[in-house]
Amino acid sequence: KQEVTQIPAALSVPEGENLVLNCSFTDSAIYNLQWFRQDPGKGLTSLLLIQSSQREQTSGRLNASLDKSSGRSTLYIAASQPGDSATYLCAVPGQAGTALIFGKGTTLSVSS
Amino acid sequence: DGGITQSPKYLFRKEGQNVTLSCEQNLNHDAMYWYRQDPGQGLRLIYYSQIVNDFQKGDIAEGYSVSREKKESFPLTVTSAQKNPTAFYLCASSIQPPETAEQFFGPGTRLTVL
Numbered sequence: 092k093q094e095v096t097q098i099p100a101a102l103s104v105p106e107g108e109n110l111v112l113n114c115s116f117t118d119s120a121i122y123n124l125q126w127f128r129q130d131p132g133k134g135l136t137s138l139l140l141i142q143s144s145q146r147e148q149t150s151g152r153l154n155a156s157l158d159k160s161s162g163r164s165t166l167y168i169a170a171s172q173p174g175d176s177a178t179y180l181c182a183v184p185g186q187a188g189t190a191l192i193f194g195k196g197t198t199l200s201v202s203s
Numbered sequence: 204d205g206g207i208t209q210s211p212k213y214l215f216r217k218e219g220q221n222v223t224l225s226c227e228q229n230l231n232h233d234a235m236y237w238y239r240q241d242p243g244q245g246l247r248l249i250y251y252s253q254i255v256n257d258f259q260k261g262d263i264a265e266g267y268s269v270s271r272e273k274k275e276s277f278p279l280t281v282t283s284a285q286k287n288p289t290a291f292y293l294c295a296s297s298i299q300p301p302e303t304a305e306q307f308f309g310p311g312t313r314l315t316v317l
Contacts, residue, residue: 122302134209134293135308142303184302185248190236190261191295191306195245 093118093185097194104171105202112166112197114181119159125191126155126166127180135180139166171201205230207309209294214314216281216288224279224312226294234301235277239263240291240311249292252277253301281314289316 094117104110114124123142127135139148139155141164147156154167164181178198182191207228216222228235237249248261252271266285271277277296281288292312297304 125305127308132291132311132313134310135295137305137307140305180246182246182306190238190248190251190301191246193246195243 093121093183093192095181095183095192095194097179097181097197099197100195101198101200103200103202106171106173108171108201109167109169110171110199112168112179112181112199114164114166114194116162116164116183116192119162121159121183123184124155124157124164125182126153126164127182129178129180129196131178138179168199171199173201173203175199176201207294207296207307209292209309209312211312212310214312216314216316218316219283221280221282222314224281224292224294224314226277226279226309228275228277228294228296228307228309230296230307231274232296232307233274233299234297234304235271236295236297236306237261237267237269237277237279238293238295240293246293249279253299287316288314290314 096115125140126138141148141157152169157164178196180196182193185192210225236251238246240246250269252258268280294309295306297306
């Protein structure tokens with residue numbers, strides 16, 4: 092059964108710092124991996140989707156990489172800002188290939 | 204604006220009461236999903252539907268029911284059989300085939316048992 096783990100559970104950094112969030116999954120036979128952002132009390136906002144044939148995707152200050160063979164993905168945030176404070180979730184499709192299996196997230200706090 | 208809407212934003216349920224959460228999308232997506240989010244447990248799948256008039260149970264379907272009579276709508280009913288329904292409920296959708304597609308989420312409904 093697919094399991095997704097995110098480390099660390101929480102992270103506090105000063106504004107301007109570059110940071111890396113980690114995501115690992117137990118079954119490497121995935122179609123894709125998706126990173127989301129969730130603000131308190133809100134729904135999920137899709138940040139990046141990496142297909143299994145890709146190694147990385149970039150959107151603005153965000154860069155996500157995928158290493159299927161090792162079961163890992165990283166989300167790199169450059170020049171962090173207080174507005175980046177949120178919980179970041181990664182997810183992969185489950186066994187049926189449809190609904191997502193989520194990690195528990197990393198809660199990021201960026202101080203000014 | 205294309206997107207997913209959920210209503211209500213907040214919902215309160217009394218003991219023994221059934222309540223229905225609304226989810227509507229205008230993205231023309233075939234697949235729709237319901238997830239439940241609890242603190243410290245992450246998101247878990249309740250039900251999903253890949254096409255109109257068809258739906259499948261997820262990991263925690265007991266005490267819940269759904270219908271998919273229209274492509275754009277996927278309401279979730281929380282029945283009195285669900286003993287611990289207090290949680291944040293999220294609806295999502297994607298194109299076909301869903302295993303390669305990006306999922307998009309609505310703003311959520313917070314359900315509280317009184």
